[in-house]
Amino acid sequence: MTTRQPVLRLRAGRAAQRPDTLAIEEPLIVRVGGENVTLTMRTPGQDFDLVAGWLVSEGVVAAPADIVAMRMCQDEENTVEVRLAPDVAPPRPRAFATTSACGVCGADSVEAVRTSLRWPILGDDARFDVGVLSALPDLLRSEQKIFDRTGGLHAAGLFTSTGECLVVREDVGRHNAVDKVVGSALRGGRLPLAGHVLQVSGRASFELVHKAAVAGIPVIAAVSAPSSLAVDLAAECGLTLLGFVRGGGMNVYTHQERVRVGPFPRQRNVS
Template sequence: MTAINQTLSLQTVEGSHERDSARINDSGIERVPDSIVIERALEISVEIDDSDTYPLGVTMRTPGSDTELVLGFLLSEGIIQNIHDVKGLSVGDDKGVVSLAQSSTFDPDVHSRMSTISSSCGVCGRISVDGMLNNPDSAICDDLKINLDTVNACIISMKQHQTLFKFTGGSHATASFTPEGDLERIYEDIGRHNSMDKLVGSYLSDCNLPITDRIVVVSGRASFDLVQKALVAGFPIMVSIGAPSTMAIDMANEHGLTLACFAKSRSISVFSGTSRIEI
């Protein structure tokens, strides 16, 4: 093979870094820079009474919107129910420290993690998932209805706004849409559960929970932890580009969430809550 040394300019976006690579094919080797999604650890801990500090674990994430990530994570874990359960929050140097109010429901025996939360697993390290199963306790709104036109509009719009994915091919996205299919908010991260936490945390920070009149769309598969996070936030409809898991389907059915997967142009597979889909 023939080595070809070539210097190219590379445009990077927030959440990515440039790394050297060697592209090898039948014509030889081409040395080019590539845009790679950032993966970095974020340590999350909570303080009680401004004295006792408890580590919740380490999550592997793409830096950016860390405040929203921490808030969404605490909500989905059942540690807080609203923004008033948080007295203070500081994020910096890859650490997030939350001062909890007395109204929070933090239990170190339940909420402490035993290991790192990887970018591919949102529940790894938990001692038990029992608390997560009990979190969604509010009734899901039945008023929201959508059709295939809405789903199609959501898919097209989300793909157009996945900037980090366009440059790196290595990020997941979670987005919220109006009933008409208009994009409201979108977050990207190397971890699909992180992108969901960032989205939900942004609504929590604005005191806009529960989210009863919006559709949540995820760019990958519908896993149990994503369904649980969507339920805690109050979303009545969740659309996934990829496949669901058995636990995701069972939880969606148990709590009345519409779960539509394998979403593509003019086609979806609905595994629960078909009454919200108009034909």
């Protein structure tokens, strides 16, 4: 997941040659039924989780049995071949590469994305204490092992309503990190993820809200700002969207009823 690169380091008027650790970014081709359906730029590692999560977000699979097998191709580097169950329709091939910055640009329209949801979220009556939600960014950060070495990866983590960390994934693409989390849940037979919260390390974009909604997650929390379209989609899907979750505070943009407001935690510094 990392590589070493010599750099010229300039600090406080001094120059020094030293090696630097970088996060690897490489292409991954997804092949279904012998046909290449997409190419995404990602950080190698948990590739099967990534592919499974992408298939969930595309509305192709919803249960472990929908995927019969996955394997890394021996004759073509950075290619995962997927065999779906006979009654599962393959995804529509994409005619472009998905970059590490964008995950749903290939959707034909916003409406097509909205109609891909399988599980209703509005009826999820899980409640989350503000103190638990405030602690999630620090908990996520403590699990970012590759970020500690590179400073160049996004992260996504799945937590219970009591703040228990179930899985954390890192990737150069924020949407890939979420796909890896959702894919891990799919392969473990845990979908839909009712009563859980998805914490992400950056902003809350439309694509991340979509991926959370498709997985049945009722709450998504981000340390930075959401986009207007992310708020619109969250409101429509019944999903609680939190932004600026840091320093003991947060903004609750949609479906505020899921957040139990109590004593706010004191801000603490994390080295």
